Amino acid sequence: MKLRHRGGVWFRCGIHEVHIGVQESFVPATKAHPGLYVRNIGGFRAYLIQNNVNIIEDDNRAEEGVNRFYLNDPFGNRLEFLERSSAPNTERFSNRVDTYVKYRPSYPEAAIDYLYNTIGFNENSVIADIGAGTGIFSRLLLARGSKVIAVEPNQAMREAAEKESGRDPNFQIVIGSAEATGLPDHSVDYIVCAQAFHWFDRSAAQLEFRRILRSGGKVILIWNSRLTSGTPFLEEYDRLLLTYAIDYERVNHKNISKETLLSFFKKDMLQEERFTLRQLFDYPGLSGRLLSSSYSPVAGHPNYEPMMNELRSLFERNNQDGVILFDYETQVFWSEL
Incomplete structure (x- = not known):
């Protein structure tokens, strides 16, 4: 109840939790940002594009076997999605x-x-x-x-x-x-x-x-x-x-x-x-x-x-x-x- 009164909400999936709250004088986080490892990043990328979500490609770590891209959530916060392969095709x-x-x-x-x-x-x-x-x-x-x-x-x-x-x-x-x-x-x-x-x-x-x-x-x-x-x-x-x-x-x-x-x-x-x-x-x-x-x-x-x-x-x-x-x-x- 205390969390609700403060305008916050928590989401839990298995061992993972996301805590969302209200912040005065909000400024989007574009430098410090969460990075989320996913499976089948190619399918995820294609799904987002098909649903008109703008993504930002980044191949700076491609030689390491890291496939990744960014997007901005509706509030302007930067989110990074990654998938790593030990021996990329x-x-x-x-x-x-x-x-x-x-x-x-x-x-x-x-x-x-x-x-x-x-x-x-x-x-x-x-x-x-x-x-x-x-x-x-x-x-x-x-x-x-x-x-x-x-x-x-x-x-x-x-x-x-x-x-x-x-x-x-x-x-x-x-x-x-x-x-x-x-x-x-x-x-x-x-x-x-x-x-x-x-x-x-x-x-x-x-x-x-x-x-x-x-x-x-x-x-x-x-x-x-x-x-x-x-x-x-x-x-x-x-x-x-x-x-x-x-x-x-x-x-x-x-x-x-x-x-x-x-x-x-x-x-x-x-x-x-x-x-x-x-x-x-x-x-x-x-x-x-x-x-x-x-x-x-x-x-x-x-x-x-x-x-x-x-x-x-x-x-x-x-x-x-x-x-x-x-x-x-x-x-x-x-x-x-």
Whole structure:
């Protein structure tokens, strides 16, 4: 009763309490402020934006694995929301950019033709490349004359993309993620996610994609899916990864089921197409391709030396005239949301 007479109120949730009172000559707290750790900050951010809450992005601690933003409550007080990851997905490739640029495959020309001839891309399209990485896919779209906004959270990969395409007037690259692109509402005609969707918080990304797409806009998910059977090399290479890679099975994009994709897109509208792709590698190329993968142990890890020794043996057993055939199936999934 005494608290009520003073105009105050307490809120309790589990072990947490928030005490609110009335203060004369009130001045909003903009410097000293509470910081609240949350789970699924991407989904929370998307929910606030969808409900017209203005948020203030802050990536000053991104390299530490801290994802955070601010907002002001109705009285002008600053509130901070944070989520920490001990090994953020956005930083998995920071020490692999050079090998990624040199040894990762591009995408079949037939697949790019499909985007333009069937899905409807054209030179006037504004396309957001989400999780653009080093810009491999962005460059293929730029070559067709489209305007590309590359969204990438990893600084080292952004710098690589900027180095390759920064002089193209149709290219723009921004700091952002699938869950918080930072792009204006209804600003893009298409969204492409090449070799990236499996890293996203899918619920938060779905909300964000709906926000930035124009009416009738479409989302295209693309993977170069490495074949794991069909030749002795492909089967042995997959066994090598299962034996020595750190978290290969957990982060493999093939974990995404058809049911997951169906639930992401507009009901009964999911379209799918497939294409073939092949890389040819000598041994240095094959080792570079292996080490470009985020799940491959690096020098100094206990698995590194035995993995590389087995890779050499695998190459010696299977190469033809000093070359290994590294085969993929390029998968394209697309629809409206």
